[in-house]
Amino acid sequence: MSILQAVRRRWLRARLADPAYGFLFDPWPEEEVVSLDLETTGLDIRRDEIVALAAIRLRGNRILLSERFEAVVRPAVMPPPAAIKVHRLRHQDISTGPGMQDLLPDLLRFIGSRPLLGYYIDFDAGMLDRYVRDRLRTSLPNRRIEVSRLYHDRKYGGAPPGTVLDLRFATILRDLGIPNLGLHDAGTDALMAAMMYLQLRDLQRRGVRLRRGPRSGMGEIPTGA
Amino acid sequence: MQVAESFDAGNPPFDRLTQQEVEDIRAGADIGYFAPGDVIVAAGKPSGQLHVIIKGVVEVRQDGAMTALLRAGDSFDSRALVHGAAGEDFIAAEETLCHLVPRPAVTRLISRNAGFAAFFYAEVSRKLDALAGARRPDGFESVLRARVRDAQRGDSNVIDGGETIEAAGHRMRRVNANALFVRDGDRTGVVTGMNLSKAVVLRRLPLETPVRDVTHFDVVSIEAGDFLYEAILLMTRHDKRRLAVRREGRYVGFLEDIDILGLVAGNSQLIPGRIDRARGVEDLTVAARDIQAQVLRLHGQGVRIEAIAEITSDLNRRLLARLFELVAPPSVQSGGCLLLMGSEGRGEQTLRTDQDNGLLLATPVPEPDLAAFREAFTRALDDFGFPRCPGGVMVRNPLWSQTLDGFQRQLRGWVVDRSPEAAMNLAIFWDAAAVSGRGELLEQARMTLLTALRGEGALLAHFAQLVDTFAEPQVGLLGSLLASVGMNSDEVDIKRAGIFPLVHGVRTLAIGRGITAQPTALRIAALVEAGALDAALGRELVGALRVFMEFRLRAQLEAARRGTPGPDAAVRLGLLTSADRDILRDALRIVRQFREVIRSHYNLRGH
Incomplete structure (x- = not known):
């Protein structure tokens, strides 16, 4: 942890309004992270609302799918029709769920101080932060792990200038040979991001690079599985 | 939520679960990541979970040699999970993700769902029965x-x-x-x-x-x-x-x-009548076609493969016996004995096989008579659609149609000769069955061979060596790599990789013990009885043979449907369901094990 990060942590800790949430600042369990994904009414962190969320713990090389945290959330304002098309949650699905403030304590306890992992995790963590700030007067101190960043390093790190980057979710899946389980569902997206993370972290540890250029899907070429 | 979708219930053994049971498994399963080279389950070790591959490739290795390659949808290892010790090593060959279904969830399902339980049976024949029952909607019940x-x-x-x-x-x-x-x-x-x-x-x-x-x-x-x-x-x-x-x-x-x-049962009861009434070779050609159609029907109705083989072999013997009556001149008929060899001789024929036949004569017959018979008999079989034997084991070959005296000399010659060809000829003859004419001629020839073999332990070792005639099937990584880039086919020749080593190994042991029964299953039973073969291995071998016969028949039927004869026992691994691949893998593993038994029994060098 850099000095800057340590200072920021202390500052966030100092602002924490409710001491019951001090665990957010504890050291996190070795080798554990949480894959987080939210479905929202839109892409505006300040105004849009969470309609569904999923958090899945990872311990070592294991995705603890059997202990996942999943919920459909009742927003204060119902989502516009455009958002419904994306995540296919209808008014009747979400109008019965608990509100975000009801869910937050359980969610935070589930996440604890573990690093948060996701695809464009800044959006999901930032979204969640808004609810956290309302309640605790501070921000989530959790480290963030960006899978598209890990992918970028394995794939494009040291690439010549002008290389066209493709960091789309579906591209990463294909490149890693991970089956697409169906997009735009919080649980599925969180799971797929977790799978990406384990594989990318392993490639990183072994110093293996993903091949650039056409048809680099390493899972699909040799065996046709 | 759709996390559930990540669990594909379309693959065995999960395809036999109810929706609720699938949900239970989904709820309890984690996911594991394995880096290339990770040993996921080690041979001899138990496993606390069933692995179901989501993506990646897992190598199965036995004593370091690759025996199979598992892919998405495949599960392992039922032995480690249920029987407490894996039979093989399971090693990730690529970046691999697996569902981890905890052991208690699996044991709960085993006790509740018989179809699911079948997957975990240790013995391949029980597994095959259960799968066959699950696969075929048109069995006896549907009739x-x-x-x-x-x-x-x-x-x-x-x-x-x-x-x-x-x-x-x-x-x-x-x-x-x-x-x-x-x-x-x-x-x-x-x-x-x-x-x-x-x-x-x-x-x-x-x-x-x-x-x-x-x-x-x-x-x-x-x-x-x-x-x-x-x-x-x-x-x-x-x-x-x-x-x-x-x-x-x-x-x-x-x-x-x-x-x-x-x-x-199709119309099997009608075909013998048609054969008996046949007035010429043309009538028999029709009957030969009926036999083939009959096999197709029996298979479609889910009749067990041994029963199909028995019915088919019986009908074919009748067919050839009647043909013998129709085309053999009186001299050949009165003094001759028509022999069937190979799978026909053992009664393990499924569809049509090569023309493996021969003729023994009590006394010499006029050369023109013999020539006319050889020609007419062979041509008729051509018309029936029986391919000629590539090894020339046919009445057409004077070696295989001669007097008893001459043939007895020939047998002794083969015993003395140390060439693989001679050993193969003796092996072929050991399977002979008399279908028509003077059966005592065959018995005399067989006694001659048994006597000649007494004290010829070295010859049996020579014999045994033939189990390694055909290289091990390439179900391993290299084979499938080559197949996927189109450099090699992913075909496994069931006859060479499975049936031959199994049948020949059993045959060798049978000769060593002087067991004269022909069907491989009966030989195995006799060997077990005599204490020459482990009872459990014997059961497994019978099961494996059934698996090979079943796959071979399917390949033959498929070839017949497409109208392309060609190699009749080739199975494309890529086209198999993962349940079938699992069964085939088990059966090939048993053959490997059996080859080891044969090698050590006869002190052969390993490969």
Whole structure:
């Protein structure tokens, strides 16, 4: 942890309004992270609302799918029709769920101080932060792990200038040979991001690079599985 | 939520679970990531979870040698999970993700769901039975769910009650029926051939007696649209072998017990008659086609592979025996014995096989007679669609059609000769079965061989060496890599990789013990009985042979459907379901194990 990060942590800790949430600042369990994904009414962190969320713990090389945290959330304002098309949650699905403030304590306890992992995790963590700030007067101190960043390093790190980057979710899946389980569902997206993370972290540890250029899907070429 | 979608319930053994059971598994399973080279399950070790591959490739290795490659949808390892120790190492070959289904969830399902439990059976034959039962919707049970109209043959033939019993008899013969409907005023009855015979023979009624006098009018009938099992119930209840069939208030014919049998077993009972009645080779060609169609039907009805092989071998023997009668000149017929060898000799034939046959003669016959017979017999088999034997084991080859004296000399020569060809010829002869003519000639030849072999332990080792004739099948990584880039096919030749080493290994042990039974299963039973083979391995070998025969028959049927003869036992791994691949893998593993047994038994060098 850099000095800057340590200072920021202390500052966030100092602002924490409710001491019951001090665990957010504890050291996190070795080798554990949480894959987080939210479905929202839109892409505006300040105004849009969470309609569904999923958090899945990872311990070592294991995705603890059997202990996942999943919920459909009742927003204060119902989502516009455009958002419904994306995540296919209808008014009747979400109008019965608990509100975000009801869910937050359980969610935070589930996440604890573990690093948060996701695809464009800044959006999901930032979204969640808004609810956290309302309640605790501070921000989530959790480290963030960006899978598209890990992918970028394995794939494009040291690439010549002008290389066209493709960091789309579906591209990463294909490149890693991970089956697409169906997009735009919080649980599925969180799971797929977790799978990406384990594989990318392993490639990183072994110093293996993903091949650039056409048809680099390493899972699909040799065996046709 | 759709996390559930990540669990593909379309693959065995999960395809046999109810929706609720799948949900239970989904709820309890984690996911594991394995880097290339990670040993996921080690041989000899238990496993706390069943692994179901989501993506990646897992190598299965036995003593370091790759025996199989598992991919998405495949599961492992049932042995480690249920029997406490994995039989092989399971090693990630690529970046691999697996569902981890905890052991308690699996054991719960095993106790609850028989189809699922079958996957975890240790013995391949039990597994095969369970899978065959699950796969085939058109087994015996579904036959009983067929309709009466599907089984009923022939038309409704009506005679007036005033006609004589003599007229009724002639009518029956003309329409080739055993029963007629009798209309007598407002009522309709049934008269059978048996009724007519009894009237004339037992009651001595004159032939002019009106048929109504011997007709019974308490007709037991069934609707054409009713289920067959209802017909069977009705027959049992009324102790009748024949029911009148009604449709829209009219009698449209009869349903006999034999018709139901015909639907269950195809028309196997009709083919022998056709063979016996054949007046020429052309008639037999038709019968040969019938046999093939019969195999297709039996297989479609889910008849066990051994039963198919038995029926088919029996029919083919009849076919060849009749052909022998038709084309052999009197000199050959009176002094000769027609032999069948190879799978036909062992009674393990599934569809048609090569022309593996021979002829033994008590005394020399005129050369022109013999030449004419060799030519006519071989050409007829060509017409039947039996491919010629690539090794030339045919009556056409003078080596395989000669006098007993000459052949006995030949056998002794082969025993002394140390070449693989000679060993192979002896092996082929060991499977011979006499189908027609003087069977004692074969017995004498066999005794000659047994005597010559006494004290020839070295020869048996030579013999045993042939189990390694064909290289191990490439079900490993290299094979599938090459296949996927189109450099090699992913075909496994079932005959070379499975049937041959198994049959030959058993044959070698059988010769060593002087066991003369031909079918491999009987040889195995005799070897186990004699203490020459471990009972459990014996059971596994019988199961593995069934697996190979089943796959081979499927390949043959597929080739016949496409109209492309060619290699008849090639199985494309890529086209198999993962349940089938699992079974085949088990069967090939048993063959590997058996080869090891043979090698160490005869002190052969390993590979």
